[in-house]
Amino acid sequence: MNKFSWYEAKSVEDALGKVNATVSEILAKNGNQTSAIFKAGGVDLLDLMKEGLVRPGMVIGIKNIPGLDKIDYDAKTGLRIGANVSLSEMESNDRIRDQYQALFQAVSHAGTPQIRNSATLGGNLAQRTRCWYFRSIDHDCYRKGSGTCFAQEGENEFHAVMDNQPCASVHSSSVATALLAFNAKVEILSSDGKKREVKMEDFFVHPSKDSRTENILKANEMITAVTVPAAGENIKSYYIKQGARESHDWALADVAVVAEMSGTRCKKAEIALGAASPVPVKAKAAADSLAGKEINEASAVNAGEIAMKNATPLANNGYKVPLFKTIIKRAILKTV
Ligand SMILES: Cc1cc2nc3c(=O)[nH]c(=O)nc-3n(C[C@H](O)[C@H](O)[C@H](O)COP(=O)(O)OP(=O)(O)OC[C@H]3O[C@@H](n4cnc5c(N)ncnc54)[C@H](O)[C@@H]3O)c2cc1C
Structure with missing residues (x-):
């Protein structure tokens, strides 16, 4: 680790007056010491x-x-964290x-x-991907701006099964999966005092839009x-994370389902998937397939099939497709 100076910020304004980089900018300048x-x-x-x-200064x-x-x-207005x-x-x-069960889970x-x-x-939201090529100093990968995603032909068992071109890394925040299903927004303040609120689905950037x-x-x-919007009494939610082991690990696949229910009938739903694509994504067609339907084995299985319809698994991560189908089905069935 390089030597760096430490500054303990006293206020948001104080911190914003000092900051001049994000991780992507430091990577772009080869670990710029300034x-x-x-x-x-x-x-x-x-x-x-x-x-x-x-290597920040x-x-x-x-x-x-x-x-x-x-x-x-x-x-x-709901929850503000x-x-x-x-x-x-x-x-x-x-x-x-009690009210945002999927987020709690x-x-x-x-x-x-x-x-x-x-x-x-x-x-957690601003953390970088745990893709092993990104995290290796020996690999100048796509997410570092080189134009080569080593996971496409290399070790790709933990990588994206959807929208996985030109880079197959997955975002590491499983908290974002639940926040996305709840239609959360990120509040951002800039050094010029301007505040903006960005939908969770617009916060993350797919590598096809910006590689770094x-x-x-x-x-x-x-x-x-x-x-996070207020959750009414009829909102039911459930989150499932499947890792390689129960603790101490990132998700191989995770899903959050948020459904407005009337008894066992779903009025409308949101389904969000993590570790499926380079960014947390909504499975919109799958969620729409539940609207106005009874939640049962058939409708839950069908939603899982729809969610994975456009999956494009790589050589070693095909197992993720049935895994996603299963956890989507299970999470939906838990909303009744
Ligand atoms: C073994 C292991 C397992 C893990 N498993 C999971 C998991 O299952 N699910 C999951 O979601 N996460 C998991 N994580 C990741 C962990 O949750 C994140 O690393 C952690 O949440 C980052 O938060 P932090 O406060 O430590 O961020 P920091 O390390 O302090 O910061 C991370 C980045 O965010 C930037 N940053 C921090 N705060 C702000 C802010 N307010 N505004 C703008 N930029 C900011 C920093 O500059 C930095 O670039 C795991 C981590 C480990 C080590």
Whole structure:
């Protein structure tokens, strides 16, 4: 790891006055030593630094900025989760557990208790892919701007099975899968004082649009919160993550289903998939197939088939297609 200076930011404005880089920008400038970058929990940033991928000159500690660590709820506007709220604080929040079950399940299955104690929501959304070619300093891969995705012909068992050209990496946030199904928005503040709210589905950037960056954040911007619409009484949700093992691992496949129910009949639904594509995606046609239907084995199986209809698995990840079909079916059946 390189030597760097440490700056403990006192406020959002203070932090935004110092920051001048994102991970993608540092990668573009070969680990530029003049860059100053945010560290929240540090789980991902310090890994990237230890891996030698980023070598910032200054690390700006934002974890202790007052006001970014709150979870608020309003019956009209819904849930507002500050960017510095840790995954374990989300896990122990009664409202998230009772009204946003899929989000609770996603958070409580991320990493390990120790990781969840450090990891913040903002850092979780801005973390970089765990694709082993991206994480290897010896591979100048597509996500680093080279034009070559080594996973296409190489070791691709954990990689994307949909929209996997020109890069087959998957985004590592399983929390985003649940937030996407709940139609959450990301609140972003820029150093010029402008605030914008971006839909979760517009926050992540597919490699076909920009090879280097995985989200829309610019160097002078900070995630300040994530908002999730109010969940009415008839909203039922369920999240399933399948990893190679039960804990301490990222998802091989994960799914969140959020459904407005009337008894066993679904009025409308959202289905989001993680580790399927380079970005968390909605399975819109599959979700639409449930609208107005009884939730039962047949409708749940059918939705899984529709969700995977356009899958284009690579040589070693074909197993993910039946895996997705199964967890989609199971998550749908859990909404009744
Ligand atoms: C073994 C292991 C297993 C894991 N399993 C899972 C899993 O199953 N599911 C899952 O979702 N995650 C998983 N993770 C990832 C972990 O949850 C993330 O690394 C963590 O959430 C990152 O949060 P952080 O606060 O530590 O971010 P940091 O490492 O501090 O920051 C990450 C990035 O975000 C930027 N950043 C941080 N905060 C902000 C902000 N407010 N605004 C703008 N940019 C910001 C930083 O500059 C940096 O580039 C796992 C990690 C490990 C090590």
